Amino acid sequence: MANGQLALFIVKRDATGATCKGYVTQDGSRAADITLNNTPAQLVTQDGATALAHALDIGIAAVCAEAVGVMDKTLAITVDYMNTRKQFGVAIATFQALRHRVSDMKMQLELARSMSYYASLKLNAPEPERRAAMSRAKYQLGVSMRYVGQQAVQLHGGIGVTDEYIVSHYFKKLTQLEMTFGDTLHHLGQVSEHMQDTAGVFA
Numbered sequence: 001m002a003n004g005q006l007a008l009f010i011v012k013r014d015a016t017g018a019t020c021k022g023y024v025t026q027d028g029s030r031a032a033d034i035t036l037n038n039t040p041a042q043l044v045t046q047d048g049a050t051a052l053a054h055a056l057d058i059g060i061a062a063v064c065a066e067a068v069g070v071m072d073k074t075l076a077i078t079v080d081y082m083n084t085r086k087q088f089g090v091a092i093a094t095f096q097a098l099r100h101r102v103s104d105m106k107m108q109l110e111l112a113r114s115m116s117y118y119a120s121l122k123l124n125a126p127e128p129e130r131r132a133a134m135s136r137a138k139y140q141l142g143v144s145m146r147y148v149g150q151q152a153v154q155l156h157g158g159i160g161v162t163d164e165y166i167v168s169h170y171f172k173k174l175t176q177l178e179m180t181f182g183d184t185l186h187h188l189g190q191v192s193e194h195m196q197d198t199a200g201v202f203a
Helices: 048-084 096-121 127-161 166-179 184-193
Strands: 008-010 018-024 030-036 042-045
Touching: 008 048, 042 048, 048 096, 048 127, 048 166, 096 127, 127 166, 127 184
Parallel strands: none
Antiparallel strands: 008 042, 018 030
């Protein structure tokens, strides 16, 4: 930080004074704590704030795309389970109430897929337009992730929350993705804050 500006630098992993302590996160992915002590670095840009804002939006779009993939797989596994699991001598996929819930899961997945495409298409838009698009997309993805994950667990019953079954891990991953780069309520606030005075309602 110099003269009120945020600069970005590249630091080599084996640079003097740099230490990196890796660990496994709750969802099974990797993270690390990095410590720098008089470490040499190469300047990338003196306008770091603009670059970081763009990088954050790229991260949001990437999280949205990853979430669509996780939800897609979660739904497929749930449908397969419902076609296999039997009650009263028939597959539970034949129960109309459960079929309606799967239909709602599919609808939420497709809403999320469309908003993920929208986020990716807006990555090179002017910053105000881009930021608004990311919040709209992340809000819808958050709603969809929560719904699809919760319904998948409920439709599986008790097995859906065991470590031995993959759906519990997908549910955990969706929860983690919802919290990444701002949770659903945060992005709802961003969307609300940047709406027009009429909020889309005309007298």
